[in-house]
Amino acid sequence: MNKAINNKISENISFWYDPDKRSIVYQIGAACLFAFVAWYLVSNTMTNLERQSIATGFGFLNNEAAFEIGESLIEYSAADRYARALWVGFLNTLLVSFIGVLLTVMLGSFIGVARLSKNWLINKCAAGYIELFQDIPVLLQLFFWYAFFYEMLPSPKEALSPFNGLFLCNRGLIFGIPQTHPVYKYMAIAVIIAVIVIFFLKKWAKKRQDLTGRPFPVFFTSIILIIGFPFVCWLLGGTPTDMSVPVLKGFNFKGGLTISPEFAALLLGLVLYTAAFVAEVVRAGIQSVNRGQTEAAMAIGLKPGQVLNLIILPQALRVIIPPLTSQMLNLTKNSSLAVAIGYPDFVSVAGTAINQTGQAIEGVMLIMIVYLIFSLSTSAFMNWYNKKMAIVER
Amino acid sequence: MELHAKNENKEIIKPPISSVGVLGWIRENLFSSPFNTILTIIIISILWFSIIPFLKWALIDSCWLPDSNCRETGGACWSVISSNYKIILFGFYPQNILWRPITAIFLLVSLLIISRNRNYWNAFLGYSWIISLVIMGILLKGGVLGLESVDIERWGGIILTLLLSVFGLTAAYPLGILLALGRQSKMPVIKTFCVFYIELIRGVPLISLLFMSSVVFPLFLPEGVSINGILRAQVAIIMFTAAYIAEVVRGGLQGMNKGQFEAADSIGLNYLQTMRLIILPQALKIVIPPSVSVLISAFKDTSLVVIIGLYDLLKTTQSTLSDPKWMGFSAEAYIFIAIIYFVCCFFMSNYSRKLEKELDTGL
Numbered sequence A: 001m002n003k004a005i006n007n008k009i010s011e012n013i014s015f016w017y018d019p020d021k022r023s024i025v026y027q028i029g030a031a032c033l034f035a036f037v038a039w040y041l042v043s044n045t046m047t048n049l050e051r052q053s054i055a056t057g058f059g060f061l062n063n064e065a066a067f068e069i070g071e072s073l074i075e076y077s078a079a080d081r082y083a084r085a086l087w088v089g090f091l092n093t094l095l096v097s098f099i100g101v102l103l104t105v106m107l108g109s110f111i112g113v114a115r116l117s118k119n120w121l122i123n124k125c126a127a128g129y130i131e132l133f134q135d136i137p138v139l140l141q142l143f144f145w146y147a148f149f150y151e152m153l154p155s156p157k158e159a160l161s162p163f164n165g166l167f168l169c170n171r172g173l174i175f176g177i178p179q180t181h182p183v184y185k186y187m188a189i190a191v192i193i194a195v196i197v198i199f200f201l202k203k204w205a206k207k208r209q210d211l212t213g214r215p216f217p218v219f220f221t222s223i224i225l226i227i228g229f230p231f232v233c234w235l236l237g238g239t240p241t242d243m244s245v246p247v248l249k250g251f252n253f254k255g256g257l258t259i260s261p262e263f264a265a266l267l268l269g270l271v272l273y274t275a276a277f278v279a280e281v282v283r284a285g286i287q288s289v290n291r292g293q294t295e296a297a298m299a300i301g302l303k304p305g306q307v308l309n310l311i312i313l314p315q316a317l318r319v320i321i322p323p324l325t326s327q328m329l330n331l332t333k334n335s336s337l338a339v340a341i342g343y344p345d346f347v348s349v350a351g352t353a354i355n356q357t358g359q360a361i362e363g364v365m366l367i368m369i370v371y372l373i374f375s376l377s378t379s380a381f382m383n384w385y386n387k388k389m390a391i392v393e394r
Numbered sequence B: 001m002e003l004h005a006k007n008e009n010k011e012i013i014k015p016p017i018s019s020v021g022v023l024g025w026i027r028e029n030l031f032s033s034p035f036n037t038i039l040t041i042i043i044i045s046i047l048w049f050s051i052i053p054f055l056k057w058a059l060i061d062s063c064w065l066p067d068s069n070c071r072e073t074g075g076a077c078w079s080v081i082s083s084n085y086k087i088i089l090f091g092f093y094p095q096n097i098l099w100r101p102i103t104a105i106f107l108l109v110s111l112l113i114i115s116r117n118r119n120y121w122n123a124f125l126g127y128s129w130i131i132s133l134v135i136m137g138i139l140l141k142g143g144v145l146g147l148e149s150v151d152i153e154r155w156g157g158i159i160l161t162l163l164l165s166v167f168g169l170t171a172a173y174p175l176g177i178l179l180a181l182g183r184q185s186k187m188p189v190i191k192t193f194c195v196f197y198i199e200l201i202r203g204v205p206l207i208s209l210l211f212m213s214s215v216v217f218p219l220f221l222p223e224g225v226s227i228n229g230i231l232r233a234q235v236a237i238i239m240f241t242a243a244y245i246a247e248v249v250r251g252g253l254q255g256m257n258k259g260q261f262e263a264a265d266s267i268g269l270n271y272l273q274t275m276r277l278i279i280l281p282q283a284l285k286i287v288i289p290p291s292v293s294v295l296i297s298a299f300k301d302t303s304l305v306v307i308i309g310l311y312d313l314l315k316t317t318q319s320t321l322s323d324p325k326w327m328g329f330s331a332e333a334y335i336f337i338a339i340i341y342f343v344c345c346f347f348m349s350n351y352s353r354k355l356e357k358e359l360d361t362g363l
Helices: A004-012 A019-051 A058-062 A082-115 A119-132 A137-151 A181-211 A218-236 A259-287 A291-299 A304-341 A345-357 A360-389 B001-007 B021-030 B033-060 B077-092 B098-116 B123-141 B157-184 B187-204 B206-220 B230-253 B258-266 B271-288 B288-308 B314-320 B330-359
Strands: A166-169 A172-175 A248-249 A252-254 A257-259
Touching: A019 A172, A019 B001, A019 B187, A019 B206, A058 A082, A058 A137, A058 A248, A082 A119, A082 A259, A082 A304, A082 A345, A082 A360, A119 B021, A119 B033, A119 B330, A137 B314, A137 B330, A166 A181, A172 A259, A181 A218, A248 B123, A252 B123, A252 B288, A257 B314, A259 A304, A291 A304, A304 A345, A304 A360, A304 B206, A304 B288, A345 A360, A345 B123, A360 B187, A360 B206, B021 B033, B077 B157, B077 B330, B098 B123, B123 B157, B157 B230, B157 B288, B157 B314, B187 B271, B206 B230, B230 B271, B230 B288, B258 B271, B271 B288, B288 B314, B288 B330, B314 B330
Parallel strands: none
Antiparallel strands: A166 A172, A172 A257, A248 A252
């Protein structure tokens, strides 16, 4: 019946007044416009590339890079190919983002909690920190810390040394590390095994509690396991205690581990900047949990630790995690500012490659693809998390 | 009655002196428990040992006059600012006609201050914004009314920073609204374009767009045509900001009640009328506070043009610092421009918070 009326109406209205037909026309128009602009730009680009005799395609990745990279996680020399140089940059980006995210979450949560403190002084200090670091461009902060390392710190000869084995100078932060020994590899494996054991232990403990109601001290057992396993390894491996202590030789330090001023400045700038935003996220998350929840939890006899773990955190985290992930993503994207202070991250290496080969389009495309991978995987994680955490309504 | 009499006879007991007034406040807020007391003492000592030396460095041991010999005093060298402030603030703008950018900035600031009050938001203010932007453009560019023409390449320092952020946002806002409407549209082709654009831009850092504007964009143009670097960077910033504005506006559109659309349909308004008269006025009002946050980050992000070599506030400072005479005084120079950025962003974020409170009708 309804359909019949609709048919009758559509017979009577003219082409332009039918929204369905009109929208098809609009869409074809938009697609044509897009295709025309794309064709125009591509044809211009083609003629320009030909005129300037710039090669196209990703063939350049197999050519010799012929530039050095300051710091690298893997072996690299100027004789290696562009592909490897870019891989070095990619790993550097991952490294600075990973460490940055860890430190930011710690510092940000700490300041966020401090912002809620009843102690007036702590509260205001946290508020001041948040306001100050949010309102200064991150690039300016990076430049400041870079200048701090290069100009304000003394030369290696007069390096600041708060305690033996740690030196702070304009060559970076240098500290002693244990001498390489095969046992450390086994200790790392032991940590991984401990984590797996803890994972299953947690599952078992939850099952037992569900069945019998008897709780199991998972937290303390986990700490003992995660410290105990590697420690036993270390004892079995003959307790190596040799340290590689940095020693001043000539104009620089030998031995130990050096954190370059570029890396340190980048990390410091990114962490201090992003932590201010994370602090606000954490504060909002904690405040979002109704006070009645705490009171109700205490009324049914939970201990303060349990109130936090079982009642407050699960609800606060649901609010905190989505904006927190986007801040983590921001940190990763901001790590591209490394190019301004000379830390060889992906953008910086790709920029050098663009300058050398002139293949700007491919270079910029690579940069975009890499960051798109980061952001798409983050949003995939977010969707999964939101689904998992969605409140199951009765 | 008896109760009343009783009360009259009794002296009113005051609360103990330790719980009212300054003492009470200190006790309540700083020393309420042993743990709090320890924290307070730690914080005070940290502040004492960091702020006192800082103040000594910044104010007491410092030198302020231009061209004084800084290296002999142990403190801050603010002469780096007082000797070079013209270069830092205005870049290579001809120094004999600095009154023009100063007037333009003064005009902008006074308009911003007037616009803070929502009671003045009307058509008249809108027109005065448009007229003032034109006047500012004429003042900066010159070439008419007997004003000496100044090449855009020579605009620098704070002029460039303000230009990139103010024009960036003014141009990005309409574009962002269009993108948001496109994303909400029922036409699959248009929706796909918009979603693709927004997600692509939001997924990549601004630097990659700026790189694109400086090295890829010239390849797009036909032979013989070239656009100067500032405009290209401006386009990149507009494209970038528009994607973020689009997401903010989309939030507002999604917050609209479905009844509003249906009511507009039922009184026979077409799509444009519905959007212009019913939906956008309400949706845009909701998103004013988050838009101010986008403005703040756009303002901060303009500093990134340093990387492609434009002379904004940060770059002019660095070029001053590369002069051997001023080498080594980065801290002072960076603190100076940090204060400029901080003051601007602080007022904007304060304003956004104030607006949020005003617009929050509790619904």
